[in-house]
Amino acid sequence: MRAAVLSGHDLRELAVTDTALPEPGPGEVVVKVETVGVNQLDLNVIAGVGPGARAALPRILGIDPAGVIVDVGEGVDVARIGEPVAVKPNIPCGSCAACAIGAEEDCPRQSVVGVHRDGGAAEFVTVPATSAFARPGLDAAQATAVMHSAAIVLNAVEETGVAPGDRMLVMGAGGTLGRAAVAIGLHRSARVTAASRRPLDAIGSERIVTAPDNSALEAALAHEEPFDALVDVTGHAPTLGVGIATLGWGGRAVFCSASVDPDLRIDARDFYLRRKRLSGVASAGYRHVREALELAASGVIPDLVGDRYPLDDIVRAYTAFPTKKNGKVIIDVR
CATH class of the missing domain: 3.90.180.10 (Medium-chain alcohol dehydrogenases, catalytic domain)
Structure with a gap:
């Protein structure tokens, strides 16, 4: 062969x-x-x-x-x-x-x-x-x-515990994992903000934030209401740090990649006092695979x-x- x-x-x-x-x-x-x-x-x-x-x-x-x-x-x-x-x-x-x-x-x-x-x-x-x-x-x-x-992202969204009405930030929303995360968040009735370095077409009702670098991203999110959940698929630790800073009380962050820049820096006092959580998700379970395939077949997850x-x-x-x-x-x- x-x-x-x-x-x-x-x-x-x-x-x-x-x-x-x-x-x-x-x-x-x-x-x-x-x-x-x-x-x-x-x-x-x-x-x-x-x-x-x-x-x-x-x-x-x-x-x-x-x-x-x-x-x-x-x-x-x-x-x-x-x-x-x-x-x-x-x-x-x-x-x-x-x-x-x-x-x-x-x-x-x-x-x-x-x-x-x-x-x-x-x-x-x-x-x-x-x-x-x-x-x-x-x-x-x-x-x-x-x-x-989509299966890994489904695991990540599940890990954040996002609920209907929660404010959910997806960073790296222009990539394959990011598009899946936005679609899954919308399917779970979250209020989704999709952040990307390049312009995006909307999948549904998400708000799109275009920022070419972390300084622009910080500025764009500075006056936002704090987020409840963050899914980061950028693989870029400094960008993940920016996202963690936008989380409110009890905010949950999950990252699905760490391949570009692994040097993560956060405000430890803010993280501690606001009871934030951070998890890494690198694979999916059998149940995530089955659900992801079903969501794709039903049109929830875009091509x-x-x-x-x-x-x-x-x-x-x-x-x-x-x-x-x-x-x-x-x-x-x-």
Whole structure:
């Protein structure tokens, strides 16, 4: 089969080549891949930094494939063959305290497709059957875009405890995760403010704040009524700090990325006296995945698909990825 194989920590060492077909083990399925996303985590694997440093090379990249099940291993219902699915990339261990209470998103021993095991930038990929989710009403590209974007954001919004009527600030609202966060906040009847460095088209009734830098963002939010909840997907800690400062009494902040500038500085006295809370969300649970796919199929979450590249152009896709801001970058495998 054709697959994008990384042999060293340099983009020049990524090549689409012929590799052996995968075989399903017990409890696993083989998915014939149609699409897979381009993610910051892929770039971390290529560079050998952060969570990507744990990837043993050579490795087939691609964390969020979607396609059709074509084979199953021992213990998996053969009726699943032919089922269109999307793959949840974070695989919980199944035996820790978090997994025992159904909070697999917080499993400390979770592994990731395309990092700790071969991924979906290939014609076929083998994954646990429990990680392959039915995607009724969604084509493969839409399901790939939702899987590692909307599901994580859904977890983040849930973590903030946002309630109808709450004032919710989304920072990084122009990106894939940000658009999903705005849509989910509106769906939960929050009063949403969407902050972005570039002009945006409204999804619904959200207020849009355009600010090219943190100074402009501070000025734009200076006279706002304090926010109840903040979802930050910028990956930029100084921007997260600006958002935390806008929270009111008992305000809850969640960030879903920390890939750009990790140096977070906050007013500790204000944080303490106003009883603020801050959480990091880096993955999604099974329930978040199911709900995100359902919300996308029902039209609550807008189309998140951006630029698309064929598998043979995957190096060009990774090269261009940092500049792509118009949706999820998709690799068309089939």
